[in-house]
Each structure stands twice: as structure tokens, then as C-alpha cells.
Amino acid sequence: MTENYFEVLRPGINSTFQDNGRKNFYHIGIPFSGAMDNRNFVIANAISNNKKNSPVIEFALQGPKLRYKGDKVYFNVTGDVNFQILRKNKIEEGVCYQNLVLENNDCLDLISTNRSVYGYLSINASFKIDFYLDSCSVNTKAEIGANNGKILQKNQIIKIENITKKYSSNKLDYIVSKIENIRVIKGPHFDYFSETAKELFFKEKFRITKLTDRMGIRLDGPKIENIKYTNIKSEGLVKGTIQITADGDPIVMLSDHGTIGGYPKIGVVISADYDKLVQIPPGSKIKFKEINLKDAETIYKLYEMETRNLISKIK
Amino acid sequence: MIKNISNLGDAALYCDFGNDVNREINLNVIQFFKNIKKSNIPGITNITPSYNKLIISFDLSITSFDKIKTEVEQLNFKNEIVNLGNLIKIPVCCDNDFALDIKRLEKLLNLEKEEIYKKFFSKKYYCYMTGFIAGMPFLGDLDDSLYARRLDTPRVKVPKNSIGLTEQFCNIYTFESPGGWNIIGKTPLDIFDNKNNTSPNLINPGDTISFFQISKSEFEKKYD
Numbered sequence: 032m033t034e035n036y037f038e039v040l041r042p043g044i045n046s047t048f049q050d051n052g053r054k055n056f057y058h059i060g061i062p063f064s065g066a067m068d069n070r071n072f073v074i075a076n077a078i079s080n081n082k083k084n085s086p087v088i089e090f091a092l093q094g095p096k097l098r099y100k101g102d103k104v105y106f107n108v109t110g111d112v113n114f115q116i117l118r119k120n121k122i123e124e125g126v127c128y129q130n131l132v133l134e135n136n137d138c139l140d141l142i143s144t145n146r147s148v149y150g151y152l153s154i155n156a157s158f159k160i161d162f163y164l165d166s167c168s169v170n171t172k173a174e175i176g177a178n179n180g181k182i183l184q185k186n187q188i189i190k191i192e193n194i195t196k197k198y199s200s201n202k203l204d205y206i207v208s209k210i211e212n213i214r215v216i217k218g219p220h221f222d223y224f225s226e227t228a229k230e231l232f233f234k235e236k237f238r239i240t241k242l243t244d245r246m247g248i249r250l251d252g253p254k255i256e257n258i259k260y261t262n263i264k265s266e267g268l269v270k271g272t273i274q275i276t277a278d279g280d281p282i283v284m285l286s287d288h289g290t291i292g293g294y295p296k297i298g299v300v301i302s303a304d305y306d307k308l309v310q311i312p313p314g315s316k317i318k319f320k321e322i323n324l325k326d327a328e329t330i331y332k333l334y335e336m337e338t339r340n341l342i343s344k345i346k
Numbered sequence: 347m348i349k350n351i352s353n354l355g356d357a358a359l360y361c362d363f364g365n366d367v368n369r370e371i372n373l374n375v376i377q378f379f380k381n382i383k384k385s386n387i388p389g390i391t392n393i394t395p396s397y398n399k400l401i402i403s404f405d406l407s408i409t410s411f412d413k414i415k416t417e418v419e420q421l422n423f424k425n426e427i428v429n430l431g432n433l434i435k436i437p438v439c440c441d442n443d444f445a446l447d448i449k450r451l452e453k454l455l456n457l458e459k460e461e462i463y464k465k466f467f468s469k470k471y472y473c474y475m476t477g478f479i480a481g482m483p484f485l486g487d488l489d490d491s492l493y494a495r496r497l498d499t500p501r502v503k504v505p506k507n508s509i510g511l512t513e514q515f516c517n518i519y520t521f522e523s524p525g526g527w528n529i530i531g532k533t534p535l536d537i538f539d540n541k542n543n544t545s546p547n548l549i550n551p552g553d554t555i556s557f558f559q560i561s562k563s564e565f566e567k568k569y570d
Contacts, residue, residue: 054391054392055391055392055393056392057392057393057394057401057403057477058379058392058393058394058395058475058476058477058550058551059476059477059480059481059538059546059547059550060476060477060478060479060480060481060482060520060538060547061480063391063392163540163543164543164546170480172479172480172521173479173480173521173538173540174521174540175480175540180540216353216355216356218354218355219352219354219360219362264365264367264396264397264398265396265397265475265478265484266394266396266397266398266399266401267394267395267396267399267400267401267477268394268401269354269355269357269358269392269401269403271355272354272355289477289478289479290394290477290478291394291396291475291477291478292478296354299354299355299356299358300355301355301356302355302356302357302406324353324356324411327355327356328356328406328410328411331356331406331407335407
């Protein structure tokens with residue numbers, strides 16, 4: 032039996048193993064984690080004919096460069112990713128959303144994401160990795176999940192097993208639409224802010240700063256003036272919560288967020304817009320749009336239908 | 347008991363138990379947390395107790411705010427506040443190498459360090475909640491002569507296992523982390539064990555903690 036593995040020639044900026052995360056541990060300080068862009072994660076596994084929740088490698092902005100050793104294996108990349116496959120005698124430009132092949136000694140160079148943040152690498156096989164509390168998802172702050180809770184490291188080996196021999200030419204024509212408006216439901220502390228601040232929050236644009244990672248997004252824009260308390264007694268947070276710091280800047284909680292926080296919550300991003308929000312790169316501007324709960328629920332049903340529809344179009 | 351239930355976004359319930367921070371309100375929160383956990387309502391993905399709020403996250407593809415709210419309201423709990431937690435003893439070394447802010451506290455509180463430690467070690471503390479970073483317990487209440495504000499400029503890196511004080515609370519930094527609490531010592535115990543796949547937390551909401559002082563040599567022995 033030959034050993035199949037990737038050798039990490041370049042780890043990329045923030046490359047981690049992810050699945051759809053771990054549930055029921057907020058009360059001990061462990062967030063969901065999981066793939067940031069859930070739709071692209073689900074599609075990657077669907078193209079691979081993998082089980083829905085199979086581990087993938089998620090990468091941010093610059094991805095890893097991997098040398099493959101072993102038997103022929105199929106893989107696909109989802110997101111908006113510029114990548115190449117360096118074969119024995121030629122360089123092949125990569126195409127997202129379709130199964131491609133890697134043979135012994137080929138290199139997969141996930142160069143960068145285009146005007147987006149996250150991309151996903153799925154293989155028609157399984158990564159030989161550890162699970163912690165029912166999930167492989169790496170949370171680097173708690174040092175848990177696959178790869179000892181760490182991002183990919185230069186020169187490390189990623190073992191691969193259960194290679195599917197049969198090739199399926201699965202492919203999806205999909206162009207991810209980019210958005211600027213993020214829909215938000217008002218939070219429990221909305222009235223802590225001045226009338227002007229409330230108006231500015233839904234009228235002005237905010238810039239996504241470089242202080243942005245899997246834990247959260249720090250925004251830069253007009254200061255949101257608090258007229259009540261700039262700190263609250265610490266309480267739970269959820270993915271998508273927008274807190275306003277004592278300095279008046281919004282911060283949005285993302286998948287690896289701290290489970291409790293002490294800043295007032297002005298609003299929460301709706302579930303249907305989360306995948307799109309996390310893909311907006313630092314330097315871009317976003318605008319918040321107010322929406323009520325009923326409409327958010329309807330939009331979520333549409334979001335789910337759209338995902339199912341995309342999966343049914345894979346052929 | 348719950349004063350109000352509202353939505354936090356489209357996939358969570360925000361249960362408000364009031365604005366005060368005290369053991370009685372928090373026991374209600376924790377009792378409610380345990381009862382909901384036991385009830386196994388389909389679709390609930392996370393429950394987060396804190397001082398006086400409880401947040402219930404759910405999977406929007408399975409259920410919705412109205413459904414979960416009705417189910418939560420219909421649960422008929424006996425209002426039995428029983429023995430909720432365990433008593434856990436935590437060793438602390440207060441050597442000058444670990445008690446990073448003891449000089450600041452002596453000035454701020456106008457107390458000698460011996461008095462600060464005497465007051466700190468003579469009380470038992472109640473765990474209101476755990477979180478922010480994995481496993482970090484928020485404990486209280488300190489003797490009111492020990493109330494101190496946060497550092498003016500938070501540390502970029504508080505060493506792992508440091509014991510910190512602020513206002514009426516103390517906590518244990520389960521990981522190296524940024525933070526602004528006044529550090530008075532360090533424990534050799536791992537409060538969060540990331541190799542433990544079943545119950546990584548040593549301290550859970552509702553537990554009672556008593557700290558006891560150890561010498562540097564005892565600390566180093568326990569570290570081996």
C-alpha cells in the first residue's frame with residue numbers, strides 16, 4: 032500500500048481544516064467555528080460526492096502550495112480562487128467548481144482568492160486528521176481541532192486515505208454574486224445609541240479594516256455615539272452580532288468569536304447574508320440595511336432553496 | 347425568573363432575567379440553562395448562560411424563533427434550586443514573578459499585600475459563567491475592600507493560568523490572552539484541558555471555588 036499525502040510547501044496566510052463546526056459548547060467558551068462560507072463548503076463536498084459534513088481545507092486570501100505524493104486523487108476548489116496545477120511538463124490553470132486530478136509529484140498552488148477572502152479545497156478521499164468534540168474544525172485560540180488546533184505549517188505532511196478510484200466529472204457553473212448591503216436585525220441595545228447614531232448606522236458606509244479574521248471584523252466609519260452605557264454586564268454572543276466598542280466602532284462577531292462580550296449589541300447580521308459578509312475583503316465598504324425578523328426568515332428559506340438548487344445543478 | 351424573551355438576530359432567543367448581578371438571579375439562569383439542556387428541544391444548537399441573561403441559539407433550517415419561544419415558555423419547571431455545582435479547590439502561587447499587579451493593588455486599595463491575600467483566600471467564590479475564551483471562569487464576589495478597576499492599558503499578553511481581579515469578580519486566564527484584569531498569582535492546574543474530549547472544563551457555571559496559597563517550590567513541583 033502506498034502512502035498518499037500532501038507536503039505543505041507554503042502554508043498560506045490562514046489555512047485550516049474545517050467542517051460545519053461544533054455545537055453545544057458555548058457555555059464553556061467554545062464557539063461553533065466551522066467553515067466561514069457555509070455554501071461554498073457544502074458545494075465543495077457535493078462536487079466531491081463526499082458526505083455533507085466532510086472536512087475540507089479552508090484558506091484565506093493567499094492559499095497553500097501543496098505537493099502531492101501517492102495514487103491519483105480527485106479534488107475541487109470552491110470560492111473565487113486563482114490557482115494552478117504544476118504538472119511534470121506543464122502548468123495548468125485551475126478552474127473552480129469542478130473535479131480535477133492530481134497525480135504523484137503534481138503541485139497544487141492555491142495562489143489567491145479574487146476580490147474575496149475564503150476558498151475551499153475538497154478531495155474525493157479523506158484527510159487523516161483528529162476530531163475534537165465531534166468536529167475537526169480548527170480553533171487556534173483554544174488550540175483545538177485537527178492539526179493540534181493549528182493553522183497549516185510549512186513542510187508539514189497531510190496524510191490522505193480512502194481515495195475514491197472512480198472519477199466523476201462533477202462540475203458546477205456558478206459565479207458568486209458580490210454584495211455591498213448587509214441586512215441586519217436590530218439588537219437588544221439598539222436604544223443605547225443616539226438618534227443621529229442610529230440613523231448613521233443604517234445610512235453610512237463602513238470600511239472593513241485589516242483587523243479582520245475568523246473571530247471578527249472591525250469596521251471603520253462614522254463613530255456610533257452611545258448615550259447610555261458603553262459597557263454592559265458581559266453576556267452571550269452569537270455569530271453575526273454587531274457590538275459597538277467604547278470608541279464607537281462596530282465589530283462583527285464571526286465563527287471563532289469569543290462566546291461572551293461586554294459591549295452593547297446594536298444589531299445582528301441575518302443568517303442568509305453571513306456567507307457573503309465573510310467573503311468581503313478588507314478595504315471594501317459595506318452598508319447595513321435594517322430588516323425585520325419575518326423577512327429575515329423568508330430570505331433564509333430562499334437562501335436554502337438556492338443552495339439546494341445549485342447542488343442539483345452539479346453534473 | 348425570566349422577565350422578557352426577545353430575538354437576537356434570526357437564530358437566537360435573548361432571555362432577560364434582569365439587570366442586577368447577584369447569585370440568586372444567576373442561579374435562576376443556570377437552573378433554566380440546565381432544564382432546557384435536559385428538555386432536548388429539537389433545533390437548539392447552543393445555550394449560553396451569563397450573569398443575568400441566557401441566549402439560546404438554534405438552527406434556522408430546522409426551527410424558528412416563534413416555535414422555540416413557545417416551546418421554552420411551555421416548559422413547566424419546578425422552581426427547585428438544588429445543589430447545582432461542585433466545590434473545586436484551586437492552588438495559587440503568589441510569588442512576585444506571577445503577581446504582576448500586586449504593587450498596583452497595594453496602592454489602589456491602600457492595603458498591604460499580606461492583607462490582600464488574606465482577604466482573597468478566606469472567601470469561597472461562585473462561578474457565574476464560563477467563556478469569552480475557552481474555559482475561562484467568571485467568579486465572585488470579592489470582599490468589597492478588594493474592588494479595583496481594570497488596568498488603564500490592558501496587557502497584550504496575560505500569561506496562561508494567571509488569576510485576575512476586577513470590580514467584584516476574579517477569573518483565571520485559561521490561555522495566554524490580551525486582558526486588563528489585575529493579576530495576583532498563577533495556578534499550576536490546567537483549568538481547560540484541550541486534550542480532554544469529554545469534559546475539558548474544570549470549572550462550570552454554578553460551581554464553588556476555593557483558592558489556597560502554595561509556595562513557588564510547590565508550584566514548580568506540580569508543574570513537572
